[in-house]
Amino acid sequence: MKELEKEQEDKKIVYEFNSKQETGGERSALSVDLEEFRRQFRTLKAEIQKLIVGQDEIIEHTLMAMIAGGHVLLEGVPGLGKTMLVRSISQALSLQFKRIQFTPDLMPADLIGTNILIEDASGHSRFEFSPGPIFCNLLLGDEINRATPKTQSALLEAMQEKTVTVAGETKSLDLPFFVLATQNPLEMEGTYPLPEAQLDRFFFKLIVPYPSEDEFEKILDRTTEKETPEIQKVFTGADLLKMGQLAREMPVAPSIKRQAVRLVSATHPESKYADPDIKQYVRYGASPRAGQACILAAKIHAILQGRFHVSGEDIIAVALPVLRHRVMLNFEAQADGLDADSLLDKLILKQQKEWQKD
Amino acid sequence: MMSEKESWKLLRRKVRQGVARWRLQNCLSILTRLTIIIAIAAALLNLSVYYLSFGLSALPFIGVSAVFLVIGVTAWGWGTKLDRSRLFRIMDHKAGLPDTIRSAMELRQLVKGGWRYCLLQQSAQRLKVIDWKSVWPVQIPRVFWLAFFCLIVLSAGLNSRYQAYADDILIAGESTKAEEKVEDLKAIFQEWESRINQSGSEEMKNMMEELAPMREKLKEGDLSDKEMMLELSRMEDRLEEMAAELNAQSLESAASELAEAFEPVEGLSGLAAALRKKEFEKALAEALEAAREFEDSDSPRLDAKNRDAAAERFSKLEEKFQQQQDKDMAQVMKGMKEGAKSGSSDPMSKAMDRMGRRLAQQSAADKQQQGLQKMMKQLGMAKSQLGKGMNIGQGLSMQAQAGRQPSDKPGSQAGSADGDNPFGDPTQLGSNRVLVKVEGMLGEGDSETFTLRAEEGRAEGNSGISQAQFRRYEKQSQQAIENENLPFSHRQSIKRYFESIRPNE
Incomplete structure (x- = not known):
């Protein structure tokens, strides 16, 4: 019942938005909608920043991914506030939040749920589905690389199709559904690197940096005093969906799309746009999902910049978090101590210069 | 607030201005590159001329080619059809806009409604304040002036060298002509000899013997134009004398x-x-x-x-x-x-x-x-x-080209003399009328006809040459003799020629 109401509400929002566009006031309505988009984004960000100090880019990118309906993989050493960030977002958006601590003995059923035998009052037994923690709006997969590939793979369907299949029965997840996963780059013992298919399903991979001195000081202030700030509910998941809908309408010039395609193609060692470094150190380049993510993220970035079109700058701005987990390096790169970021930084810089060339 | 139409008009106007700016820059860029290339070519040519004894016969061709090259490349540069997307990107870059022009131009047809309006309006507002002259200054690069200066200097060097070369060509051409003249005269004398042998005339044989020293000189190439002219005049006098003798004994008048x-x-x-x-x-x-x-x-x-x-x-x-x-x-x-x-x-x-x-x-x-x-x-x-x-x-062949074969007979119609006498013989009337002597006013009998000939002028065409001119020509001829790969006989001819025209001190 609750689901039905939510769905109707979502439809109403979309209808209102479309009718605004079709009426005489569509021109000003669009400007107003985009302004509202930016305002909501700023509000949400400000609310999260009540608790999270610094990490501007991380917060911004996480919100962008959520508006685009994508999942985020956060990588950083313990204690940088990854879990706190996710929890804050869930509080601000009033989303149903669940956290799973990934461990090597975690099984897929622990994640998605299972059919259990239930005996009723009359003594008849029947199987009833007991949903797992995945049935939520915002799932925090803590230390996701500690689970076995079998368990990690249980997330594949949920992340892409937003459904779960148990005992041959497919069940839809509530929308919006986001997976915000974290992983610790230091402790590699007993970890299972995420499979390529799983990585590809993450919209962004964000590297959470260590806070600066000022930020550190502020963190101390906020967390060691008597009162800690409380996150207020800013708007709902439905508003987030509406924002995503609006962002998808943003037009992209064909030549800009081509630039995005070339950028993604340039990560493939066999491509004609690839750098010598890419040819030497990359095993597999980014998939078409990277292109989709690039354009979607660029659209949101363009709206946030106050534009009515996507530019090459927007693509450059979002390229690194989109590409860094989708480029598989070869052994030679590891031997030479190179990581994907350093290679992609060079590639993006080169592409940027080419685009600006007269 | 501008309407969508106004926004589009403004956008188009600004884009047109930007395109003109790009064309101007493109032309200047091509001109600069071309100037550098020509300057390098001129430098190489100078090097070749002065140090490698490079032949200059191709210089006029190179000059004409360079002119056509400049015209062609400029036309090509101005008329180059640039990829629209790239052109808009350049304009965006120059104006410091984040792909605003490119997106507006590309998306105008693709999107409708509010998006198009907002896009055009935003683009127009941003472009409104753009002054292309200030954001996209088109200046002639310094390297152009440097290359241009080098080109002028090198061209002046080449020009002076080419002038000297042109004089060399003139001298060599004259030498060749003299040689051809000698060959023609030799052929004429040979023809005479065979004719005289056939006729068996002793007087003519004597005359040919008189010609022997001159023929010898011709064979050796030891005869200047002036000498040749004098010899020919002398020979003509001799022939006239013989003709007069024959005329005197002729029964024609009686x-x-x-x-x-x-x-x-x-x-x-x-x-x-x-x-x-x-x-x-x-x-x-x-x-x-x-x-x-x-x-x-x-x-x-x-x-x-x-x-x-x-x-x-x-x-x-x-x-x-x-x-x-x-x-x-x-x-x-x-x-x-x-x-x-x-x-x-x-x-x-x-x-x-x-x-x-x-x-x-x-x-x-x-x-x-x-x-x-x-x-x-x-x-x-x-x-x-x-x-x-x-x-x-060449003179004789010109006569043949005119369709007039040398003939001793006059034509059969008025005004159609076909002999090699340019004035023609009297027209022969195609009838059986008896030729009757006309009694004139001056008395009875045939009137005598005298052909008055002016005395042959002496070949002194070169005597007007000044000392200064002569010295210049002589110097050029010596340079030509030293630099050019001429046969020995030509060198001798050139030297003799200049000796023969040397003005009196």
Whole structure:
């Protein structure tokens, strides 16, 4: 019942938005909608920043991914506030939040749920589905690389199709559904690197940096005093969906799309746009999902910049978090101590210069 | 707030201005690159000319090619059709806009409604404040001026070098012409020699012997234009003398009088007609025929009443020939006179026999005269061409090209003389009318004709050359001799030529 109401509400929002566009006031309505988009984004960000100090880019990118309906993989050493960030977002958006601590003995059923035998009052037994923690709006997969590939793979369907299949029965997840996963780059013992298919399903991979001195000081202030700030509910998941809908309408010039395609193609060692470094150190380049993510993220970035079109700058701005987990390096790169970021930084810089060339 | 139409108009205007800016920049860029390339080419050419003895015959070609290259490349640069997307990207970059122009231009047709309006309006508002001149300054690069300066300096160097080279070409060309003239003269002399051998004329053989030293000099190439001209003039004089001698002995002037005298004599009407027509070969045959006839038959050849008059005519002609010291003809007239007086055929037979011999000589002399005339014409032509600076063969061939083959016979229609005499011989009328001597106002008898010829001018065409000019030419000729790979004989010719035109100090 609750689901039905939510769905109707979502439809109403979309209808209102479309009718605004079709009426005489569509021109000003669009400007107003985009302004509202930016305002909501700023509000949400400000609310999260009540608790999270610094990490501007991380917060911004996480919100962008959520508006685009994508999942985020956060990588950083313990204690940088990854879990706190996710929890804050869930509080601000009033989303149903669940956290799973990934461990090597975690099984897929622990994640998605299972059919259990239930005996009723009359003594008849029947199987009833007991949903797992995945049935939520915002799932925090803590230390996701500690689970076995079998368990990690249980997330594949949920992340892409937003459904779960148990005992041959497919069940839809509530929308919006986001997976915000974290992983610790230091402790590699007993970890299972995420499979390529799983990585590809993450919209962004964000590297959470260590806070600066000022930020550190502020963190101390906020967390060691008597009162800690409380996150207020800013708007709902439905508003987030509406924002995503609006962002998808943003037009992209064909030549800009081509630039995005070339950028993604340039990560493939066999491509004609690839750098010598890419040819030497990359095993597999980014998939078409990277292109989709690039354009979607660029659209949101363009709206946030106050534009009515996507530019090459927007693509450059979002390229690194989109590409860094989708480029598989070869052994030679590891031997030479190179990581994907350093290679992609060079590639993006080169592409940027080419685009600006007269 | 601007309407969508206004926004689009403003956007288009700004884009057009941007395109013009790009074209201007493109032209300047191409011009600069071209100037650098030409300057490098000029530098290499200079190096080649001064240090590697590079031939300069291709210089005019290179010059013309360079001009066409500049025109072509400029047209190409201005007319280059740039990829629209790239052009808009450049304009965005210059204006510091984040792909605003590109997106607006590309998306105008693709999106509708509010998005298009907002997009165009935002783009127009951003472009409104853009002044292309300030955000996209188009200036001639410094390197252009540097390359241009180098090009001017190098071109000046090449030009001076080319001037010297052009003079070298002139000298070499003159040398070649002189050689061709010599070859033509050699051919003419060879033709003369074969003709004289055929005719067997002793006088002509003597003349050819006189020509031997000159021919020797021609063979050695040891004859300047000036010397050649003098030799040809001398030879022409000699030929004229011979022609005058032959003319003096000719019966041509007395042919009409002889015809009148012979006409009343029976059996000599054919001879008279042939003489009147100046057909000496026919006259010869008629005379020999008459001699045989007179010998065979002793019948009187004149009526009694005409004998005195005929004798009188023959007597007058005898006197005339005696005055002309033509003893043969005087004897002929004497025999005829005796025959007319006595009415006997015998003296007339002998006279006709003698007349026949004289006519045979006349026939041979006629041929000789024709040959002499031809030789004189060839000489005249050769001299004329030498004076004009053309080679002799070229002059003769020009005549052939005009469709006029040299011929001794006049044309059959008025104004169509086809001989090599530019004025033509008298028109021969195509009728059987008898040629009648016209009695003129000046008295009886044939009027004498004199052809007055101006004295041949001395070949002093080069005497006007100044000392300074001469020294310059001589210096250039020496440079040409040193630098160019000329045959030894040409070098000698060049040296001799300059010696011959050296002005008096």
